[in-house]
Amino acid sequence: MIVPELIIVLLAIYLGARLGGIGIGFAGGVGVLILTLGFQVRPGAIPFDVIEIIMAVIAAIAAMQVAGGMDYLVSLAERLLRKHPRYITFLAPLVTYCMTILAGTGHTAFSTLPVIAEVAKEQGVRPSRPLSIAVVASQIAITASPISAAVVFLAGILEPQGVSYLGLLAVAIPSTMVAIFIAALITNFLGKELKSDPVYQARLAKGEVSLRGASVFEEKKGAKRSVALFLIGIVAVVFYATAISDAVGLISDPVLPRNEAIVVFMLTIAALICLSCKVDTAKILSASTFKSGMSACICVLGVAWLGDTFVKAHIEEIQQFAGDLLTHYPWMLAVILFFASTLLYSQAATTKALMPAALMLGVSPVTAVASFAAVSALFVLPTYPTLLAAVEMDDTGTTRIGRFVFNHSFIIPGTLAIILSVIFGFVFGHLFL
Template sequence: MIISELIIVLAAIYLGARLGGIGIGFAGGVGMLILTTGFQIKPGVIPFDVIEIIMGVIVAIAAMQVAGGMDYLVSRAERLLRKHPRYITFLAPLVTYVMTLLAGTGHTAFSTLPVIAEVAKEQGIRPSRPLSIAVVASQIAITASPISAAVVFFSGILEAKGISYLGLLSVAIPSTMVAIFLAAIITNFLGKELKDDPVYQERLAKGEIVLRGTRVFNVQPGAKRSVLLFLLGIVAVVLYAAALSVGLITHPVLSRNEAIVVFMLTVAALICMTCKVECDRILSASTFKSGMSACICVMGVAWLGDTFVQAHIGEIQRVADAWLSDYPWMLAVVLFFTATLLYSQAATTKALMPAALLLGVSPVTAVASFAAVSALFVLPTYPTLLAAVEMDETGSTRIGKFVFNHSFIVPGTLAIMFSVALGFLFGHLFL
């Protein structure tokens, strides 16, 4: 029976991957319908705690975008990249990593990818190098962001195991940041030089390559103020969580999850009031649309995963005990391949991490393996990955004939391997 049910789960995930985007959540609902009505399985828990965090953070980001804050940040990023163009393979992932770290969503990378592609092309640098590692950095940074749904949920279940919110960040931030730098070093030597790439030479001969130069940004009056308000909101979240962790607030009225939502909604309100943002425009912002799509995806797929796991927790525990006790790093492998199918760090964390800790996986192993939930680059259908391919008119960033032989697979796999290895190192040092 468990095999039949697992096939249904995998088939639903496959259907979601074929539909793409918000369709992943829809397919999760199809899987739930079959499991509950066809196999009479009791439904698991809908991950509303994760969804509310995504919604709270996204409305603040969308308000900042409408106020011009995103354009302002991109203009600063472009200035940095153009000032040091030779180091773009190292600076590009730093930019996308920091923006994701602060925003809690990797979709912020969309705005910087055109800049990265143009600067690399102007300098004769193979664009696939900075673009690929930049996309990977924007995904892995989710597991280090103080306000990402994956981090907040994971820290919540870790507290019962004696690891605080700040403890998780103390391992996640340095391990992922150093891992991205190490992966960037290797990525800087991948592929032929641009001048030797036959695809680029063919497009150049046809006159399809255009140098566009510096982009012009019209900074809106409230742009800087919106960025400042958003950053203050992040600081407030971290300080409140720190106060809870060290016991400065002993009887909190707001839990950490509730506090994040309250702070982010407040930030959105302040941006609308002080930056003269029309609230209706927020509904049309690209970040708002992608965030709400993520909510549906998490709801459908994470609910489906939790339903299956809770129905067979006994069988899973017997199998996992034998493997994970001898090979704790196998948790990272399981998370890696699950994230490839679920397409969401939050959904993967919600679906597997509680079960992993319940099965007796040590908290340090769980923290070290956490970065593996960012393996969203394996299947070449993730939005930021596709955007990078489309924005590189040199043709160096491409998807191969065999699907998996694309420009992101090596940088992404290396970055996660380094992150997990460093996670074990820093975990034993700091936790």
């Protein structure tokens, strides 16, 4: 029955892609319903551990946003980009990468994309170059963020295998950072120069291209304080997760496990931001980061549950088919994760659905860590929110989706960045693990 059930899974994912956004989670629920009632498959585990982390982190970020912290960070980013505009293709991904690492969500890129597009236009730089690699960097950085649900989940299942939370970050951060820098270097030569692009010239002639200039930032009273509190929360998470790890052992037999600790710390930080910055908590519910985060929770709920239901029902068949393949060609795990993430549309959902199965098949911890960045291939289908936002914000028309769907501005920078991340992941993995 594996073939018809696999068809149901693929059809559910296709339906989710058609619905888009939160609809991906809805379609995952439809898939679980058909598998359980139609094929009598036992339901897999609902990914509450991943969802609770996303919810808590997003709550703290939304509180910081309402307090003015996000606007303050964007103003710092704009100042940096305008100070060194010639290096925008290198600085733009650095900005989105760092913001994602700090926030644990790539949706922070939304606020910086308009700045990147404007600075690029002002300098006569083809906007598709910095915009494409910036969007890719915001996605890959999820696999290097200390508070992202994907990282925390993978660290949890790798710890019994001898890889600590700190060890995972020690490989993920340098490998993805170096990969994005090299990818940015190559991206800087993609496409025609802006002045030679016929689409841009046509839009310019029609008066469809405009420059807004530097934005005026009005700092709220508690903006800096909210950012400082959020950073304290991240440091607390990293310190505590390291202290309770078996490798460090500063705290033995902890009362508060790592997942619960992250939730507690983030909710506490959200409370402190609301109290010290006088945040109207009613406004948090309508914050853009809160909405996108809660949408992500539903997506993970449906898709990861669907994946876990299918994998657990056929783990023996999967072991027979993929066990020898992954033993002889461990890099194939990265390929599997790459294509799975294009359909599952979430780093956390892909990690939750496939990484436990990969470890059960005998994949080494080093291979799992090195291949981890491949769960970030959310750019392949040109329907991801940050990707679409970058296309919309570039009125020069250089950041575009081609006639054949896959020939868009993000496919080369993204694929290159993931390939390099995996290669460097194996290099740093053998050095540090």
